[in-house]
Amino acid sequence: MFNQLQRLLVTTGTLSAATILAMATRADAKDAVAPRITTTVTDWVTQIEAAIVQIIDVQIAETEAGLQVVLETTDGRLATPVTTTSGDAVILEIPNTRLSLSVGETFEQFAPAEGIALVSVTNLPDNRVQISITGTDAPPQAEVSADAGSLFLSVVPGIETATDLGDETIEDEAIRLVVTATRTEEDILDVPRSVTVITREEIEQQSRVTPNFYDTLGTLVPGLGPPNQADRSNAQTLRGRGTLFLIDGVPVESNLLGGNGLRGLDPAIIERVEVVRGPTGLYGSGATGGVINIITRRPEEASTAWAEFGISADLGALEDDSFAYDLGFGGSGTEGRLDYVLNFSAQFTDQFYDAEGDVIPQSFPTLAESTILSGFGRLGFDLTDEQRIQLSVNHIRDRQDVDNLADPIVRDIPGRQKARAVEFALDFDDVEEPGSTSTNVDLTYSHDNVGGSRLQAQAYYYDIGVRDLPFDGRNGIFLDVISYGEFESEAYGGRLQIETPITQLLELLWGADYRNERNQRILDILDPDAFDAGVARSIDQRTQNPPYVIDQLGLFAQLQWELSPSFTLSGGIRQEFVELSVDDYTTIFGDDVEGGEVDFDATVFNIGAVYRATDNLSLFTSFSQGFSAPGFATVLGSPPPIFSIDEGFEELEPQTVDNYEIGVRGQWGNVQASLAGFYAYSDLGSFVREIPGSSRVRVGRAPQRNYGVEATLDWQPAEQWRLGGTFTWNEGESDFNDDGEFLALGTFSVQPWKLTAYVENQTTPTWNNRLQLLYSGNRDRAFDDGIETVPMEEYITFDLISQLQLGEGTLSLAVENLLDTQYFPVFAQVLSGFNDANYRAARGRRISLTYSISF
Structure with missing residues (x-):
């Protein structure tokens, strides 16, 4: 050590x-x-x-009309603030300025005067300071004046009008910490669930280490599996169960592929990410482990543009083929009632090397030799002061060249062997290159005052196709052929929700969701002679997962009751109707299966309570149920013997998860902390289970329980220092044989315990340095119980991020795996239980240099 x-x-x-x-x-x-x-x-x-004006003190004094905010500076040369209004808040943004207080980098004061809920002063990127003053009922009025090195804000509370009802929108996120992943905006201290909110600044900072969105989540979110350095979220569950991914409240995953297709999501389009940990039925099927809601970037009041360019390489020998590049540019603005956000980005990767200097082989989940192009656009129009319509489109295209493959010789060497790369350039003749393409379109209409209620309606379309690398299954490993398959998922649907205030202290959320989803997977069988000569050419096609359609309709109602200023009670119900349709088909193994239709439904409940012990401390407890259909593709592709759609109901039946949770969280000036414990149980679980002696898996259906503890801590002990971390421990078992004996779940479902920590120093007002670590522990319970063929081994990694303000932009230097540690991500360890050709080492020490600018 x-x-x-x-x-x-x-x-x-x-x-x-x-x-x-x-x-x-x-x-x-x-x-x-x-x-x-x-x-x-x-x-x-x-x-x-x-050249940057320093704000060294913030003072607040109550006046007869409201309050006065005084900003003391070093020399008094503050620029005139740009003032805007959002929801119940007035926002003032001062350019070429930095907040440099003696304690902490943020100033907050709750309820400083009657009619004022919060005053906050925070630093923004590119040397800007934001002052947010939130009213209790309406946005306050602020008059600005300057004198003798200080800036004065005379604030008068706003007066609520009829049009203010339901006036809070998603743009309030910059004003106070709220959680839209619960379908309504709430102060985070009033949510009876465990919640993680990741800001745009945190996402941009982590993207300097790696632009992979899944790895960013694995680093920052407690309860989520550690980063797996892959193009998907396999072996990265939330509390040991499935995660529902959303973009602006719209599901961006499928029953076939889960939440794949997001690794190329450009951090520049993300405003924040909100994670509700634990089962929830608020969004329908899929959230048995929780919800990850990606909220996209909001338009700026003034026209703004941004650009960035980055380069990275392995530090081992700075090999020419280890360089990667990324670039992006975009802009946003508001013209009268019209606003827009546009962004385009590209990533180009080559090979990656492990800490021993070896090329990491290109097996299906790796990121090597990729070209990722993405585009995002949003156009919004305020029809009236109360009505708004907006259209959003996001498209990601990922393609991968093949220069090497995993050497199959490691399968025949005794003992656990590291995957080796063997040079093998592969051209694709009549089939498309490996990679993925995803498109999601979202049309949203909102009305802030429909008879005193706030209405939001959405219509969406989602499409994704994924092609993995060819799999050489000759020698009897898989069908004795070389297979190359494409996953195809397409969905459309709509969401309607209405927020109705019943009394001043009682509010009802109600509505309906609809979704139609079609999935299938077709395998191309490649010509073996052409393949050995370096050409992928299809000679046959087989259906691995037959086309199947899922129709879902959900009706929901959620009630929140503020019993007193310190006690809030919430609860709700959702009724879900699901229909699965499959035609007759023949499995890839030659078994005939009779098709049909299966209808099933579920009713799920939730109830929770929050007690505000103080303005800064809340205690919460909740009971919530999540609902999820099993992975039909695995069931249909590898069905049990004598199976039909109509008679295989237990294999197809959805699971309902009962979750019990208790926790505490607090926000005290320079300290923020949370602690939560949970227990989740389902009579008919759904988990991936290995088929011994093969490279195949099947969905296990048996009683399942998960439980664990999560904790977070952030501390700003001085103006220049920040430190903190997260702790995650969870376990899970299933009664596989229905005999009352619970055995450990495999690591596909339950990842090892995880610890993260960081220390950050504002070395100068323009230079910031952060050192962070991630520890993934041992886990051998599933191995000891005979569920897995290999135990999971521990590892620890360190990353360094250094950011320097240069001119109008920021120069970032990041070093991944600072100590050049040789280790194997959890996902690679899990896959090695099937085949050592999948036992890929992690990336070694890798340096990235990025320059970003806004203007």
Whole structure:
């Protein structure tokens, strides 16, 4: 451990020195044209900081009319704030300014005066400071004046009008911490569930280490499996069960593919990510482990553009084929009642190397040799002050070249063997290259006052196709052929929800959801002679997963009752109707299956309570039920003997999960913390189970229970320092044989315990450094119970992120796997139980350099 720490300090010091050297080089270049000669790095940093006005103190005093906010500066040269209104808040944004308080980087004061709920002052990217003043009933009025090195805001509380009812929108996210993943906006302290909110700044920061969205979630979200360095979220469950992915409240996953297709999601289009941990039925089928709601970027009041360029490479030998590049540009703005957001990005990757200097083989979930192109657009129009319509389109195209494959020889070597890459350039003749293409379109209409209620209606379309790398199943491994398949999923649907205030303290949310989804998987059988010669050419097609259609209709109602200022009760019900339709088909193994239709429904409930012990501390408890149809593709593709759609109801029957949770969370100035425990049980679980002696899996259906503990802590002990972390421990068992004996679930379902930690230092007002670690523990329960063929081994990784304000933009230096540790991600360890050719090592030490700018 001492040697690791010593290496960490030496490496960190070296990288910091390299950053300073780059800064000095930049300074020397500026000296060539600057009238004043800068002779040291310190002088250069001082020049940059001198151009930024520092706010050193924030004071609030109550007045007869409302309150006064005073911002004290170093020299009083604050620019005139840009003022906007959003919901019940007035927002003032000051450019070329930074908040530099003696304690913390954020100022907050709750209920400083009657009619004022919150005053907050925070730093924004690109040297901007935002002041948000939220009214209790309506947006306050703020008058700005300046005198003797200070900026004064005279604030008068707003007066509620009839049109203010239901006026809170998703744009309130920048004002106070709310959770739209529960389908209504709420203060996070009033939600009777475990909740994680990831801001745009956090997402952008983590994307400097890796742009893979799944890895960002695995690093930041407690309860979620650790990063798996793959193009999908396999072996990355939430509390040991399935996760429902949403974009702006619309499901972006399928029964066949889950939440695949998001690894190329550009962080620049994300405003925030909200995660509700634990089963919920609010969005229908799929959220037995929780909901991850990706909220896309909101338009700016003034026209704004942004751009970034990044380059990364493995540090082992800086091999030419380890370089990767990413670039992106976009813009947003508002013109009268019209607003827009546009963004385009591209990622180009080559090979990746492990810590031992070996190429990581290109097996199906890797990210190597990829070209990812993505585009996002949103156009919104305010029909009236109360009505709005907007159209959003997001498209991601990912294609992968093949220069190597996993060497099959490792299958025949005794003992656990690391996957090896063997050079093998493969051209694709009459079939498309590996990769994925996804498109989602969302049309939203909202009306803030329909007889005193707020209405929101959405219509959407979602389409995704995924092609994995060819699989050489010769020698009897899989069908004795070379297979190359495409997953196809298409869905359309609509959502309607209405928020109706019954009394001032009682509010009802009600509505309906509809979704029609079609899935199938077709396998191309490749010509073996052409394949050995480096050409993928189809000679036959077989149906691995027959076309099947799922129709879903859900009706829901949710009630929230504020019994007192400190006690809130909420509860709801959802009725779900599902129909599965499958035609007669023959499995890929030659078994004939009679098709048909199966109808089933489920009724799920939830109830929760929150007690505000103080303004900063809340206690919560809840009972919630989640509902999920099993992975029909696995059931239909590998059915049990003598199976038909009409008679195989137990294999097809959905699961209902009962979840019990208790927790506490608090936000005290410079400390934020949470602790929660949960227990979830289902009479008929749904989990992936290995078929011994084969490379196949099947869906297990038996009683299932999951339980665990999650904790978070963030602390800002001084103005320049931030530190914290998360802790996740969960376990799960199933009564596989229905004999009362519960055995451990496999690691596909339950990942090892996880610990994350970080320390962040604002070294100067323009230079920030963050060191973070992730520890994934051992897990051998499933191995000991005979459920898995290999135990899961522990590993620990460190990452460094250094960000420097340069001019109008930010230069970021990130080092992934700082200590160059050789380890194997959890997903690779799980797959090695089937085949050592899947036992891929993780990436070694890798450096990334990114410059981003907004203007």
